[in-house]
Amino acid sequence: DHGKKANTIATRFRNLSAFLSKQGIQMVKRTPGDNGLLDRSDTPREERKQNIDKYSEDEINAMLSVANVDEADLIQTFLRTGARDEEVAHLKWTDVDFRRKQIIISDKPEYGWIPKDKESRTIPVEDGVLLKRLAARKERQSPESPLVFPNSIGKPDMHLIRHLHNVVRKAKANGFDFEGEVALHKFRRTYASMMIAHSDLQTVSALLGHSDIKTTSRYLAPDLQKARAGSRTAFNGVGD
Secondary structure, eight states, X not given: OOSOHXXXXXXXXXXXXXXXXXXXXXOBOSSTTOOOSBOGGGSXXXXXXXXXXXXXXXXXXXXXXXXXXXXXXXXXXXXHHOOOHHHHHTOBGGGEETTTTEEEEOOBGGGTBOOGGGOOEXXXXXXXXXXXXXXXXXHHXXXXXXXXXXXXXXXXXXXXXXXXXXXXXXXXXXXXXXXXXXOSTHHHHHXXXXXXXXXXXXXXXXXXXXXXXXXXXXXXXXXXXXXXXXXXXXXXXXXX
């Protein structure tokens, strides 16, 4: 019902193969004369995921055009920090340093939460757009809360994706078509792809809170807009 059937079958096949191997049963033949149950060519394969891993500027602007002020605050926070879902859900006002123009991701023992890999980090937000929005949000927040994005009972909102889905529904109702999946994690890839144009891989990796720089490299989605622009000029020296 959800996702891709071929990928589900491939995943379950791997799990079954791992289970049976512990019982001494080999699922796949490693060589033509092997005693495996299946030829390697008959092994279920995953369907390659379409490489659409970041939001385009048009998609972001389409969201912002229909978002209410609270939804826009959330979108801008994810976009301009590259933070994970739970990091935004547990973000407190004490983590927002308006004077130094930065946001701190840190442990929240009062909620029994720690960042992934137990690593705190500081994210600069120098352009002022996000800080301006957050200052206005803090001013109008009622009832007051230590959290920037609390749920209706003042706890960390662990269902922030619902707000994004609501925005996307409104954008689609206005005739906008999104390419690829819609997810909060996709903002991390968007952040990485935008920041790498103005920074370096090691710095962007630290900003995302990755312990391995190789993970960050997988976040850098191809930019088709840049590719199209490049295709108009890259071959100017070649005759037609």
